[in-house]
Amino acid sequence: MEKTYRIAVMGGTGPQGKGLGYRFAKHGHTVVLGSRAAEKATAAADEVNARLSSPTVAGAANADACAEADVVLIAVPYDGHDELVAALPLAGRTVISCVNPLAFDQQGPHGRVIDSGEGSAAETAQRLAPEATVVGAFHHVSAKNLWSDEEYLDHEDVLVCGDSAEGKAVAIELARCVTGRDGIDAGKLRLARQLEPLTAVLISINKAYKTQSGIRISGV
Amino acid sequence: MEKTYRIAVMGGTGPQGKGLGYRFAKHGHTVVLGSRAAEKATAAADEVNARLSSPTVAGAANADACAEADVVLIAVPYDGHDELVAALPLAGRTVISCVNPLAFDQQGPHGRVIDSGEGSAAETAQRLAPEATVVGAFHHVSAKNLWSDEEYLDHEDVLVCGDSAEGKAVAIELARCVTGRDGIDAGKLRLARQLEPLTAVLISINKAYKTQSGIRISGV
Numbered sequence: 024m025e026k027t028y029r030i031a032v033m034g035g036t037g038p039q040g041k042g043l044g045y046r047f048a049k050h051g052h053t054v055v056l057g058s059r060a061a062e063k064a065t066a067a068a069d070e071v072n073a074r075l076s077s078p079t080v081a082g083a084a085n086a087d088a089c090a091e092a093d094v095v096l097i098a099v100p101y102d103g104h105d106e107l108v109a110a111l112p113l114a115g116r117t118v119i120s121c122v123n124p125l126a127f128d129q130q131g132p133h134g135r136v137i138d139s140g141e142g143s144a145a146e147t148a149q150r151l152a153p154e155a156t157v158v159g160a161f162h163h164v165s166a167k168n169l170w171s172d173e174e175y176l177d178h179e180d181v182l183v184c185g186d187s188a189e190g191k192a193v194a195i196e197l198a199r200c201v202t203g204r205d206g207i208d209a210g211k212l213r214l215a216r217q218l219e220p221l222t223a224v225l226i227s228i229n230k231a232y233k234t235q236s237g238i239r240i241s242g243v
Numbered sequence: 244m245e246k247t248y249r250i251a252v253m254g255g256t257g258p259q260g261k262g263l264g265y266r267f268a269k270h271g272h273t274v275v276l277g278s279r280a281a282e283k284a285t286a287a288a289d290e291v292n293a294r295l296s297s298p299t300v301a302g303a304a305n306a307d308a309c310a311e312a313d314v315v316l317i318a319v320p321y322d323g324h325d326e327l328v329a330a331l332p333l334a335g336r337t338v339i340s341c342v343n344p345l346a347f348d349q350q351g352p353h354g355r356v357i358d359s360g361e362g363s364a365a366e367t368a369q370r371l372a373p374e375a376t377v378v379g380a381f382h383h384v385s386a387k388n389l390w391s392d393e394e395y396l397d398h399e400d401v402l403v404c405g406d407s408a409e410g411k412a413v414a415i416e417l418a419r420c421v422t423g424r425d426g427i428d429a430g431k432l433r434l435a436r437q438l439e440p441l442t443a444v445l446i447s448i449n450k451a452y453k454t455q456s457g458i459r460i461s462g463v
Contacts, residue, residue, distance in 0.1 A: 130431050140360025165462075178461035182444065210447030211350050217440045224402065224437050225460075227430030232463050239459040240445075241398035242385075243452050 028197070029053045031092035033085050033099050033107065036067040039121060040098030042169025043161055043201070045071045048080045050200040055081045057088030064088070086111055094193060096161075097122055097148060101135065104144055105151060114154035117193045120145040120215070121161035123222040131227055134220020143215035145184070158185030159215035160194035162222055164201055165235040175203030179237035182209040182218055207240050248417070249273045251312035253305050253319050253327065256287040259341060260318030262389025263381055263421070265291045268300045270420040275301045277308030284308070306331055314413060316381075317342055317368060321355065324364055325371060334374035337413045340365040340435070341381035343442040351447055354440020363435035365404070378405030379435035380414035382442055384421055385455040395423030399457030402429040402438055427460050 030047050034040040035056025048054040048071060056071070058064035064082030072078030082088075085107065089095050094117045099107055101124035122144035124135040137143055145159035160183040168176050181198035183206040185191040191208055198206030209218065221238070228236040250267050254260040255276025268274040268291060276291070278284035284302030292298030302308075305327065309315050314337045319327055321344040342364035344355040357363055365379035380403040388396045401418035403426040405411045411428055418426030429438065441458070448456040 130433065133431075133433055134437055136360035140356035184444075207448060208451045209444050210451070211353075213350070213353055214444050214447060217354055217437070217444050220437045221441060224404075224429050224434050227434060228427060228460060228463060231428045231430070234462040236460050236462040239461050240448060240456050241459050242454040242456040243448060 026196070027051055027053065028094045028193070029092045030094045030096060031055045031057055031088040032096045033057045033088070033111065034097065035082070035088070036063050037098055037100070038166035038170065040096065041067050041071060042166050043096060043098065043121070044080060045074060046169060046200045047197065048075055052200070053079065055083050055088040055092065057083055057085035059085065061087070089113065089116070092116060094119060101125070101144060105147055108148045109151045111152070113152040116155050117190050118148060118152065118155045118157045119161065119194050120148050120157060120159050123162055123219050125220065125223050131230065132223040134223050140216070143213070143219050145212055145215035145219070149212060156187045156190035157212065158183055158187070158190040158194050159212065159218055160198065160206060161201070162218050163225055163238045165237055167235050168237070169201070176201055176237065177203045178239060180240045181206035182238065182240070183207060184209045184212055184214040184218060186212045207243055246416070247271055247273065248314045248413070249312050250314045250316060251275045251277055251308040252316045253277050253308070253331065254317065255302070255308070256283050257318060257320070258386035258390065260316065261287050261291060262386050263316060263318065263341070264300060265294060266389060266420045267417065268295055272420070273299060275303050275308040275312065277303055277305035279305065281307070309333065309336070312336060314339060321345070321364060325367055328368045329371045331372070333372040336375050337410050338368060338372060338375045338377045339381065339414050340368050340377060340379050343382055343439050345440065345443050351450070352443040354443050360436070363433070363439050365432055365435035365439070369432060376407045376410035377432065378403055378407070378410040378414050379432065379438055380418065380426060381421070382438050383445055383458045385457055387455050388457070389421070396421055396457065397423045398459060400460045401426035402458065402460070403427060404429045404432055404434040404438060406432045427463055
């Protein structure tokens with residue numbers, strides 16, 4: 024039915040990367056978890072494989088993980104993001120950024136200001152890798168829910184932004200592995216400025232209500 | 244059961260202000276729609292009253308509408324917002340801002356950058372009216388749905404941000420008139436930086452899917 028992608032997850036040892044890698048692999052995609060240190064990546068791959076009926080996930084150093092990939096998921100913390108992206112072989116690939124540039128202080132979480140409010144992690148990635156097709160998606164799905172036994176996070180939606188219809192189509196399709204239905208086309212790549220820091224709102228809600236909140240779009 | 248508020252709606256002739264005023268009045272609150280010109284406000288009040296079994300809504304010039312209010316809803320376009328807010332008698336009142344500072348160009352809608360990314364309309368209102376209690380809420384409810392015959396917009400959530408628990412409690416309670424349930428405490432006032440431009444995403448989705456989209460928070 025659906026296309027099988029070779030997906031490299033940058034930051035594959037973190038909760039968001041590992042959880043998304045798990046969901047993609049469970050649905051038949053070929054997943055390589057990347058990390059700075061190959062052995063850490065391999066350990067995370069072992070953790071994911073232990074949950075799969077067919078243990079196909081590999082681990083590798085970030086750049087090596089990219090080498091064979093059609094799709095590269097950027098799931099790294101924002102600190103060090105730019106240097107990592109600049110060093111990766113991303114040309115010709117679909118790059119999905121779920122990076123959330125957040126800051127925390129006594130008042131709680133809030134969005135980090137990028138390029139004086141005129142930028143986002145996804146836009147930075149596109150600028151650093153001009154021959155890649157960058158989209159933003161999967162910012163808001165709860166890492167805890169991703170790693171849970173729930174068949175689908177069907178109470179959440181994956182919002183996808185990008186300037187390439189083809190790039191967005193990949194993320195919209197991959198969302199099915201997570202929510203059980205297509206991701207939502209949320210508009211142009213620059214709307215990552217709005218999507219990325221929205222995670223600060225969800226974290227605030229999680230704290231106030233002691234829950235794992237998610238975004239659902241009504242009317243679609 | 245619930246407290247009855249005297250609510251003044253700044254920008255009460257616009258679709259968001261008129262729609263919210265209609266919903267509040269329908270649930271027994273005393274509503275005055277404000278506008279720059281009193282006669283325009285009165286005409287909008289007539290429109291709302293025509294839909295109510297008990298026609299109690301009045302119209303007045305913005306500052307006059309505030310005079311008797313417990314709660315002032317700011318529902319004006321962002322252009323001219325600061326001048327209006329600075330001129331209103333807001334001290335001691337609960338001020339709910341649903342202002343969405345957006346810009347539009349060939350690529351569609353996006354958030355306007357306020358204070359180099361470190362501000363929002365709601366925070367500006369609080370700074371201009373330091374003796375008011377400002378909260379942000381009702382940014383995302385569709386004006387078309389507000390004006391519809393739907394009993395409640397029960398597929399949408401009202402996200403409320405603010406630095407005062409009492410102020411947030413008012414908006415959380417008033418949300419019941421709109422969605423049929425409490426608004427969601429979304430955190431501190433500065434998270435208005437995230438909530439306000441999120442409307443650009445909803446407008447993009449509306450265009451792509453020819454719908455009236457809304458936000459629902461899952462897990463709460």
